[in-house]
Amino acid sequence: MSDLFRVTRLTKEFSVHGSVLDLLFAGGRKSVVHAVDEVSFEIREGEVLGLAGESGSGKSTTGRLLLRLIEPTSGSIEYRGRDLRHISRREMESLRRKLQVVFQDPNSSLSPRMSVGQAIGHPLAIHGLGSAGERRDRVLEVMVRIGLTPAGFLYRKYPHQLSGGQCQRVVLARALVTGPEFIVADEPIAMADVSVRALILELMKRLKEEFNLTYLFITHDLATAKYLCDRIAIMYLGRIVELGSREELFARPHHPYTRALLDAVPVPDPDQRRTREVVRGEIPSAIQPPAGCHFHPRCPFAMPKCREARPPLKEIAPGHLSACLLD
Amino acid sequence: MTETASIEPILRIQDLSIAYPIAIGTVRAVEKASLELSDGEALGLVGESGCGKSTLGLSILRLVRPPGRITAGRILYHGRDILAMKENEVRRLRGRAITMAFQNPLTSLNPLYRIDRQFLETIHVHEPAAGRAEALARAQRVLSELGVEPRRLAEYPHQLSGGMRQRVMLALGLVMDPDILVADEPTTALDVIVEAGFIDLLNRLRRDLNLSILLITHNLGMVAQVADRIAVMYAGKIIEVGSAQEVFHHPLHPYTHGLIHCVPNIRLDQEKLATMGGSPPDLVEPPRGCRFHPRCPHAMDICRREEPRFAPPRGAAPLAGSAVAAGPTSPAAAAPAAAVHRVACWLHGGGA
Numbered sequence: 144m145s146d147l148f149r150v151t152r153l154t155k156e157f158s159v160h161g162s163v164l165d166l167l168f169a170g171g172r173k174s175v176v177h178a179v180d181e182v183s184f185e186i187r188e189g190e191v192l193g194l195a196g197e198s199g200s201g202k203s204t205t206g207r208l209l210l211r212l213i214e215p216t217s218g219s220i221e222y223r224g225r226d227l228r229h230i231s232r233r234e235m236e237s238l239r240r241k242l243q244v245v246f247q248d249p250n251s252s253l254s255p256r257m258s259v260g261q262a263i264g265h266p267l268a269i270h271g272l273g274s275a276g277e278r279r280d281r282v283l284e285v286m287v288r289i290g291l292t293p294a295g296f297l298y299r300k301y302p303h304q305l306s307g308g309q310c311q312r313v314v315l316a317r318a319l320v321t322g323p324e325f326i327v328a329d330e331p332i333a334m335a336d337v338s339v340r341a342l343i344l345e346l347m348k349r350l351k352e353e354f355n356l357t358y359l360f361i362t363h364d365l366a367t368a369k370y371l372c373d374r375i376a377i378m379y380l381g382r383i384v385e386l387g388s389r390e391e392l393f394a395r396p397h398h399p400y401t402r403a404l405l406d407a408v409p410v411p412d413p414d415q416r417r418t419r420e421v422v423r424g425e426i427p428s429a430i431q432p433p434a435g436c437h438f439h440p441r442c443p444f445a446m447p448k449c450r451e452a453r454p455p456l457k458e459i460a461p462g463h464l465s466a467c468l469l470d
Numbered sequence: 471m472t473e474t475a476s477i478e479p480i481l482r483i484q485d486l487s488i489a490y491p492i493a494i495g496t497v498r499a500v501e502k503a504s505l506e507l508s509d510g511e512a513l514g515l516v517g518e519s520g521c522g523k524s525t526l527g528l529s530i531l532r533l534v535r536p537p538g539r540i541t542a543g544r545i546l547y548h549g550r551d552i553l554a555m556k557e558n559e560v561r562r563l564r565g566r567a568i569t570m571a572f573q574n575p576l577t578s579l580n581p582l583y584r585i586d587r588q589f590l591e592t593i594h595v596h597e598p599a600a601g602r603a604e605a606l607a608r609a610q611r612v613l614s615e616l617g618v619e620p621r622r623l624a625e626y627p628h629q630l631s632g633g634m635r636q637r638v639m640l641a642l643g644l645v646m647d648p649d650i651l652v653a654d655e656p657t658t659a660l661d662v663i664v665e666a667g668f669i670d671l672l673n674r675l676r677r678d679l680n681l682s683i684l685l686i687t688h689n690l691g692m693v694a695q696v697a698d699r700i701a702v703m704y705a706g707k708i709i710e711v712g713s714a715q716e717v718f719h720h721p722l723h724p725y726t727h728g729l730i731h732c733v734p735n736i737r738l739d740q741e742k743l744a745t746m747g748g749s750p751p752d753l754v755e756p757p758r759g760c761r762f763h764p765r766c767p768h769a770m771d772i773c774r775r776e777e778p779r780f781a782p783p784r785g786a787a788p789l790a791g792s793a794v795a796a797g798p799t800s801p802a803a804a805a806p807a808a809a810v811h812r813v814a815c816w817l818h819g820g821g822a
Contacts (some may be wrong), residue, residue, distance in 0.1 A: 307749075308749060341745050369736055370743070411737060412561040412737070421670065
């Protein structure tokens with residue numbers, strides 16, 4: 144498998160303005176949040192790479208950076224060998240046909256004033272692809288393949304007339320209509336009901352095969368990541384702390400944070416109740432994260448040197464990387 | 471009453487119906503729901519959004535907001551009907567005998583008051599005679615029980631992290647030492663590890679305070695980690711009740727079966743998740759017969775015509791193929807009436 148994306152030392156800082164009082168008395172000093180902090184990984188063609196972590200881990204920011212929906216502070220993003228940071232705006236616009244995104248909440252991703260047909264056909268109109276009639280045919284074709292049927296009937300409906308599952312299908316259809324090869328799916332099932340989640344996951348699995356897609360699947364739910372992803376990167380406070388194949392990561396989790404996360408997942412089986420208590424504490428503020436390994440204040444194995452330097456992401460088994468001084 | 475006092479559950483909901491009138495008709499949010507909560511038990515009430523589980527939870531303390539209205543039924547707390555009580559009697563129950571924990575602690579805590587003031591106010595409402603020092607000591611005791619340092623009493627809600635707020639809100643609910651906690655999606659706003667900490671906390675509270683818990687959630691993982699028994703709601707109806715083991719390993723209702731099998735389980739290597747076609751019905755004009763029949767893969771003629779009664783299954787043959795290899799099921803030998811597996815489905819006799 145060749146690499147579709149190669150991301151190197153990708154960093155995004157956001158400046159946080161203090162209150163008016165800070166401005167007056169602290170000389171207007173701004174603080175900086177390292178939302179994404181020198182993250183490196185590659186996405187192989189045809190795989191589902193999972194980006195998992197708790198809120199504030201930087202997983203969504205990473206997804207947006209990849210599509211240049213926001214601009215990185217530093218680092219490079221190579222797509223098929225070309226650095227996306229150094230291509231023209233016009234070229235980027237035409238690349239967007241190939242690189243699509245699906246967000247968490249279908250309701251806020253769909254305009255209430257656009258019919259299903261208009262919404263799905265919108266990207267085609269923006270990119271000036273085909274005549275009105277051809278666009279309509281393409282929209283109907285994608286609707287059928289995605290299970291939005293009867294397509295002719297639903298074409299004229301508006302989002303408020305659809306169920307939650309249908310809305311999420313419309314969002315997926317809109318992402319697929321331009322024939323992309325890569326989709327960033329940012330918590331696409333987080334807002335959906337339990338039964339709708341399964342439908343969307345199954346659909347995404349099928350579409351991936353049918354349309355030869357590569358996914359970056361962003362989720363806070365490790366059970367879902369295990370179900371859908373080929374490889375998974377675990378993020379904590381802007382950094383990747385562990386990355387490995389599904390088989391490796393779940394069978395032999397290395398980083399203490401990964402292990403804490405895995406322990407915490409509530410298993411839907413009353414015969415498998417957790418007996419150990421979970422790690423204490425919560426994710427610290429990203430404005431002043433702990434020095435050294437960000438996880439050390441909560442880590443049951445922390446050593447003095449964990450407070451000093453950032454542990455490098457090292458290969459501990461073929462294809463399995465972990466950023467921990469214990470390794 | 472036919473039961474003796476010793477087996478009377480602490481909370482008994484009987485044939486409860488709740489309706490919301492809207493422009494085009496009446497939403498029958500809850501219809502003829504019956505549930506029992508035993509002393510010290512954790513009962514999970516699960517279902518998808520719009521099934522009526524939150525409305526049912528609110529009705530226990532008569533908190534259903536108008537135009538919503540409880541149209542029928544009884545809610546017996548230690549044998550006394552809450553629905554027949556005077557308003558000031560119900561107010562005395564709230565927080566003292568029965569307490570509620572909601573999804574978003576920020577909407578339950580007053581942002582303008584320090585935490586200590588919120589405790590003092592709660593205690594003062596129920597016990598006007600209690601002195602300030604005594605009240606604060608009690609607040610400290612409950613907070614440290616829940617793993618919150620007493621110094622937090624001097625802080626405002628915005629100074630606390632999400633998990634901490636959730637604990638403070640729970641502590642406020644528990645300071646009057648209630649018998650029953652109704653928790654409605656208490657961890658939805660929390661991260662995985664914090665949620666796990668909250669689950670540990672609920673399990674500890676049950677042991678230490680002998681608290682009875684009604685846990686309302688769509689999160690099957692959480693309910694599996696906490697509940698002794700599980701009730702499943704669909705379209706305003708309770709369609710199945712049984713021990714957590716029975717409901718997860720031998721679900722009877724096709725909807726329960728679908729629900730249990732459509733959830734990714736981190737301990738398994740799942741090839742495919744079960745999927746259910748269609749979506750829940752309109753509660754203004756729900757389908758005739760069994761409300762699940764338009765989506766049910768096993769629907770028969772009778773399912774479309776007649777509503778199944780809620781009763782123990784006839785013949786008791788659970789649906790084939792459980793998600794998880796069935797573990798040892800708890801012996802139901804000496805179980806009280808409340809522990810019997812019951813279902814509303816024609817596949818299991820329909821109560822006929």
